[in-house]
Amino acid sequence: MRWMVVGAGGALGTDLVARLGAPDAPGAPPTDSVTALTRADLDVTDPDAVRAAVRAWLAAPGEGRAVLVNAAAYTAVDLAETDPDAAAAAWAVNAEAPGVLAAACGDGGATMVHVSTDYVLGPLPGGERRPLEPDDPLAPAGVYARSKLAGEERVRAALPDAHHVVRTAWLYGATGPNFVRTMARLARERDTLTVVDDQHGSPTWTADLADGLIALARSSAPAGTRHAAGGGSTTWWGLARAVLEELGADPGRVRPCDTASFPRPAPRPAWSVLSDGSWRAAGLEPLPPWREALRTAVGHHPELLLG
């Protein structure tokens, strides 16, 4: 297969490129080729540059199915609420660029894997709480969430038979800032930490998601929108406690609070536990349980606990 990864320098992009290049990558034949483009290599908001990059990738010698994975995104969710330039950037990267990438894939016969977010989903009717399926109600709240939903829609429209839209949640990886790193740092700086305990989700290690996306693209699963996140669920408080456990510190130092006590510009869903039903229905192995994944992640990347 021939792969192109855009946004290759981000948390997920870094793991995608590493896993695609690893000799033990899931099912990887050594003949696979990978074109990895960071933001410095390709600004996805430049349509001419996107079309030229996709054409050059597809024209290069190589065999097999061509799959473009879009790991580029504008992810500063709070800044996008308060700064008009940030909001414009979020729209350009998250809504418009995926449509241009998808159209370029369509012109060249490539499949596109596009990563989206739990933030596009809304609460279930009647306050029900069960893991969310891809066809559950959508209610993106905030600039980032709306831009991500628009990106999904453009990908589906431009590539009706050759898209995989994958919603994930609560990512942390070895690269860049993330919640795990922040909690590890705060645990060293403070005696107690106060963390939100009324938002429920599925923490996801980017390496597990990268493996899942690769398996999906290699499979014969039809085009569609699916959910993929770490197994099980917790709250931010629960995840912070797990980080302290990994540090060998007392998790009792993490105190729970509610969202109202910790206001942020961008609204967060109170319930964004993602079901693995759509993943299993495609014949794919669900991502590992979140707690086990955290243990594995810090084993591979002890620097995560350095903050």
Ligand SMILES: NC(=O)c1ccc[n+]([C@@H]2O[C@H](COP(=O)([O-])OP(=O)(O)OC[C@H]3O[C@@H](n4cnc5c(N)ncnc54)[C@H](OP(=O)(O)O)[C@@H]3O)[C@@H](O)[C@H]2O)c1
């Ligand atoms: N992080 C989460 O908790 C979370 C949760 C659910 C879904 N997601 C989704 O998962 C995907 C991966 O997220 P992530 O955590 O890996 O994000 P990330 O670490 O912020 O990586 C995003 C990458 O996109 C790049 N990028 C930004 N603007 C670009 C542009 N105009 N052209 C090319 N590249 C550009 C960024 O480069 P710079 O760093 O140079 O700006 C960065 O390398 C995204 O689609 C995100 O929406 C994330």
